[in-house]
Amino acid sequence: MIPAIDALRAIGWPWVGRPTAGPWAEVMDAHPKAGPARVIEQHRSGYVVANATDHAASVESPPEWQRPPGYRKGKVAPEDRAVVGDWVLVEDGRRIVALLPRRSAIKRGAAGEHYRQQLIAANIDVVLVVCGLDGDFNPRRIERYLLLVQAEGVTPVVVLTKADRPGADPEAALAALAGVAAQGVPVLALNARDPEAARALDPWLQPGATAVLVGSSGAGKSTLTNSLLGIERMKTAAVREHDARGRHTTTYRALIALPSGACLIDTPGMRELKPTGEEELAEGGFGEIEALAAQCRFRDCRHAAEPGCAVRAAVEAGTLDPGRLANYLKLRDEVAIASDRLASRLAQKPAPRPAAKPPARRPDGKPGRR
Ligand SMILES: Nc1nc2c(ncn2[C@@H]2O[C@H](COP(=O)(O)OP(=O)(O)O)[C@@H](O)[C@H]2O)c(=O)[nH]1
Ligand SMILES: [Mg+2]
Ligand SMILES: [Zn+2]
Structure with a gap:
């Protein structure tokens, strides 16, 4: 049927x-x-x-x-x-x-003592990483999001909201994200409350495509959803202007069909963004640093004080942002730790099943064990 x-x-x-x-x-x-x-x-x-x-x-x-x-x-x-x-x-x-x-899934490492993954959304084509041009703006957290949301067939786009606010400096923000943009990730600054401005996202919201919004609480995800819908559908919170922290209004994940023919998934803000250990730094927005690292004299160069380090040379030449490098090193260590935890969990499991498989079925086709 x-x-x-x-x-x-x-x-x-x-x-x-x-x-x-x-x-x-x-x-x-x-x-x-x-x-x-x-x-x-x-x-x-x-x-x-x-x-x-x-x-x-x-x-x-x-x-x-x-x-x-x-x-x-x-x-x-x-x-x-x-x-x-x-x-x-x-x-x-x-x-x-x-x-x-699943065709694709985006996930993060779940908080807690035992290694666990938390799926954020499945069958995604586009991830909109939303960040406000206010106290929320943080290039390092955007880089972290981009590393985590990488998945095959998934296009990331950075959306900087609140470009209309007095005090917002879109040019400075775009300059701070030049390293990200150079990796081929589109970065847009806009007023999420303006439906006309939100049309800048049209190229990624084609019929049949599914996009997911991620970003801190108060970043403007629900506001953007409303503008794309053209009606007040998702509840939005009045942000407290002085500390730029929005209240939690989206408490669950929801998929909405847009007039464009695309589907949009709004998510609640995520405080903790831990890698799962499956991330690839080269694919996750740090391609240029990985390429530089391949030119270091020592294969196991930590890019600290080793002679012949191509990565540090790029920082000294002014072509690599030291803040971006520090974030890369931190994320690389987090991925390595998570990857070890994942490996030991898989070693403990009697018969590990890849996450993408549907649940077990009995031979008679009825749903699994009861
Ligand atoms: N001026 C302005 N306000 C915005 C913009 N985006 C979001 N806001 C405001 O920021 C607050 C939080 O937005 P909301 O969409 O609820 O954030 P969410 O938690 O990411 O869903 C609301 O008061 C919005 O009206 C924007 O681009 N410009
Ligand atoms: Mg919301
Ligand atoms: Zn090096």
Whole structure:
């Protein structure tokens, strides 16, 4: 049973029809009575899915996804459960029976003692890293976001909001992000409250594309969503001007169909941005430093005081921002530590499954263990 393809395509369905072969078809064949739907809201208590722009329903998740009190064996790992943007199969219009394979996912390392990943959104084409040109503006945090949100097939764009505010200095901000822009990442400064200005994002919001907004609370994500929608849909908070901290108004992740035909996912602000250990510094916005490092005299150069260090030479020549280098070194160490933790977790797990796989199924095609 499959709802009208046009209705699905309006919320980002990536196929022209129903896939007839490959991993998607396999999962769908195993659940002939279920239909595809996209997760458009993710709450603590469950999911809201849609199979058309105007048809959404609260659904139950499979019992094996239900949050265990601890991290027990046999349960589906958090990263294998649906997140906003995921495609799932739904039976009777109210029960998720399977997760369809992901085209892409963006994630971060979860806080806490044990290594865990937290998925932010799935099946994403564009990540809009939103940062206000106020007290929130921080090139180093933007670089951190860009490193974390890298994923195959995902285009990052930096959106600097509040360019209209007195005291905002868009030119200085663009200059501070010259290193990022030189890596091919578009950087825009605009007034997120102005729908005309928000049209600068049109090239990345083509029909069928899914974009996700990330950035601190108060950065202007919901404001930008409203401008792109042309109506007051997401609640926005009045920011306290003196300390530039917005109140938390978006408390869950939600996917919204835009008039342009693209889908937009608004997320609550994230305080902690820890790498998962899977990041590639060269792909994650630090390509020029990685290229310089390859020219250092010593293969294991730490770019500290070693002779023949091409990275330090670039700083001395004024072609590399020392603040950017310091951030690179810090992030490189964080990625290395997370990567060791990930490796030891995988070594402990009896049968590690890649995060992109749908949940286990019984041979009879019924959802996994009960
Ligand atoms: N003047 C101006 N205010 C903005 C802009 N973007 C956001 N704001 C204001 O900043 C506050 C926080 O915005 P909000 O969209 O709720 O931030 P979110 O937490 O990222 O969703 C609201 O009062 C917005 O009106 C902008 O580009 N210009
Ligand atoms: Mg918001
Ligand atoms: Zn070096």
